[in-house]
Each structure stands twice: as structure tokens, then as C-alpha cells.
Amino acid sequence: xxxxxxxxxxxxxxxxxxxxxxxxxxxxxxxxxxxxxxxxxxxxxxxxxxxxxxxxxxxxxxxxxxxxxxxxxxxxxxxxxxxxxxxxxxxxxxxxxxxxxxxxxxxxxxxxxxxxxxxxxxxxxxxxxxxxxxxxxxxxxxxxxxxxxxxxxxxxxxxxxxxxxxxxxxxxxxxxxxxxxxxxxxxxxxxxxxxxxxxxxxxxxxxxxxxxxxxxxxxxxxxxxxxxxxxxxxxxxxxxxxxxxxxxxxxxxxxxxxx
Numbered sequence: 353x354x355x356x357x358x359x360x361x362x363x364x365x366x367x368x369x370x371x372x373x374x375x376x377x378x379x380x381x382x383x384x385x386x387x388x389x390x391x392x393x394x395x396x397x398x399x400x401x402x403x404x405x406x407x408x409x410x411x412x413x414x415x416x417x418x419x420x421x422x423x424x425x426x427x428x429x430x431x432x433x434x435x436x437x438x439x440x441x442x443x444x445x446x447x448x449x450x451x452x453x454x455x456x457x458x459x460x461x462x463x464x465x466x467x468x469x470x471x472x473x474x475x476x477x478x479x480x481x482x483x484x485x486x487x488x489x490x491x492x493x494x495x496x497x498x499x500x501x502x503x504x505x506x507x508x509x510x511x512x513x514x515x516x517x518x519x520x521x522x523x524x525x526x527x528x529x530x531x532x533x534x535x536x537x538x539x540x541x542x543x544x545x546x547x548x549x550x551x552x553x554x555x556x557x558x559x560x561x562x563x564x565x566x567x568x569x570x571x572x573x574x575x576x577x578x579x580x581x582x583x584x585x586x587x588x589x590x591x592x593x594x595x596x597x598x599x600x601x602x603x604x605x606x607x608x609x610x611x
Contacts, residue, residue: 362474367430367450370410373564374433378411380560382497384467385549388602389417392493396463399423405461405485407451407478408469412438414495418465419443426461428454452477456485467495475532483536486609494531494605500548503599505589512581513562515574536610543606552595555586 370377396402399422406415409427411434418425419441428449429435435446449455451466451473464482466473482492499506553561559582562568569575589596 361471370431370566371433372570373566374411374431374437376560376564377434378437378439380553380557380564381411381413381468382551382561382598382600383413384417384495384497385547385602386417387547388495388545388604389414389421391545391547391604392463392465392491392495392606393418393421393423396491402463403461404463404465405454405456406465406467407449407454407482408466408472409438409446410434410467410469412441412444412446414465414467415444416441423463426454426456428456452481454481454485458484459487461485462487462490464490464492465495466493468497470494470496470531476534479534479537483609488609488611490609492537492607492609495602497600497602500550500599500601505585505596506598506600508585508588509558509562509582509598512578512585513565513568531605537607540607540610543604545604545606547602547604548599549602550597550599552597554593554595555582555590558582558586558596 393399393402399418402423403426404418404423405426405428406412406418407428409415409429412427412429415425415427416439423443425444426447427435427438427444428447428451430448430450432448435448438444438446447455451469464486470478486492499510559579562578562582563570568578586596591597
């Protein structure tokens with residue numbers, strides 16, 4: 353394994369870490385529950401009137417969920433492979449940019465989302481950039497999914513992949529879903545909502561989801577260990593269709609740009 357580090361995630365070249373993982377990301381990463389998207393949009397008016405920026409959009413999982421409801425989305429993503437692997441949608445426009453430099457205009461969006469990505473962003477520059485592109489009173493919504501407490505398949509899956517996370521992130525492998533915030537968002541009220549959901553994976557999906565993570569090796573002894581342990585997980589928990597139901601939670605943080 354790589355040498356353990358306690359550097360923050362945004363110091364680990366986050367753009368290039370996903371260079372060989374975009375197709376796996378698009379195919380095997382979980383989506384988000386409809387209730388979470390409902391909460392992100394609640395109170396913002398007719399979706400067709402909303403312009404959103406989805407930063408760190410990856411392969412556009414949430415960009416598409418928003419667009420399917422009629423929201424016009426600027427999907428901001430620095431990794432070329434991620435953008436290339438995204439499924440197109442007429443309401444999604446792809447932008448090569450970062451959370452720290454989105455390339456979007458001042459006060460141009462009413463909603464900013466970041467899903468399973470905010471931990472990769474330097475918080476001072478990112479919060480300043482979000483404040484710049486949001487209209488006064490505009491909404492920032494940060495989403496993460498995580499394993500559902502007490503769900504045995506999810507617990508065992510996390511135990512299998514966790515060594516790579518600890519080696520990569522050190523102390524930051526824990527509690528990374530608590531957002532790092534800076535002015536002006538560190539001083540505003542923040543809502544937190546948690547939604548339970550699940551999804552099903554066959555054995556290929558288990559391996560694919562794991563290998564879509566930036567810290568999971570694709571070759572070598574640790575990669576071989578992961579495959580063997582995933583085989584055991586699959587044997588223990590697969591149903592008659594050969595699939596495992598994984599329990600997840602989606603955590604949604606909502607705050608607003610000061611007027």
C-alpha cells in the first residue's frame with residue numbers, strides 16, 4: 353500500500369486520481385434517493401425556473417436527476433474522462449472547471465449542489481467561489497451517501513475497502529461527510545437531513561463500485577485481497593438472483609448565501 357498520509361483530500365491531486373475510474377464510476381456508483389432531491393429543490397419554485405451549478409459533477413449522476421425534473425444544470429467537472437463518460441441530457445451543459453474556479457458568471461445560479469465531492473475541495477476558495485456564483489439568498493446543498501448503520505453487507509463492504517481509505521486519507525478517512533466550511537457559509541444556519549435507501553449489486557457490481565473509489569488499487573496483492581474478500585461477502589449475502597442489497601443513507605446539508 354501507499355505510505356499513510358494525513359494530508360487533506362484536496363492536497364492529493366483530486367482531479368487526476370480518477371483518471372482511470374470514470375467508466376466504473378458511471379456504471380457502478382450509487383444514485384441518490386428521490387426524497388433527497390425533493391428536499392434540495394423544496395421552496396425554490398418551479399424547477400424549470402431554476403439554474404443550478406453541480407460542482408464536482410463527476411459523471412453527472414445528480415446533474416441528470418436535477419435535469420429530469422426540469423432544472424437547467426451547469427455541470428462543473430475538471431476531469432476529462434468523467435465528462436466524457438457522462439450520459440448526455442439536453443438540460444445539462446458541461447463546464448471544465450473546479451470548485452475553486454467554476455468558470456461561471458457572478459450571481460448566475462440559484463442553486464449549487466456538490467454530491468460525494470465536497471471533501472475534495474479546498475474550503476476557503478470553494479466557499480468564496482460558491483458565494484460569487486450564487487444569487488443573493490441562493491442555496492448550497494451538499495450531499496453524501498454512506499453505509500447505513502447496522503446494515504451487515506454495507507458494514508462488511510466498508511471493512512474490505514477501508515484499509516485503502518486509511519492509507520490514503522489518514523485521519524481524514526473518518527467523518528469526511530461533515531463539510532469543511534469557510535466564509536460566508538461557516539456562519540450561516542445549516543439544515544441536515546438523512547434519508548435511508550438501498551441498491552442492489554451483483555458480484556461484478558461489488559468489484560466495480562470498489563474500484564471506482566480513488567483509493568482502491570486495481571492490481572497487485574491488495575487488489576487480489578479485495579477480490580477474494582468480496583467473493584466471501586457475495587457468498588454470504590447474495591440472494592437467489594446473485595445480488596446483494598446494500599443499505600445506504602444519504603446525508604443532505606443545506607445552507608443559503610447571505611443577502
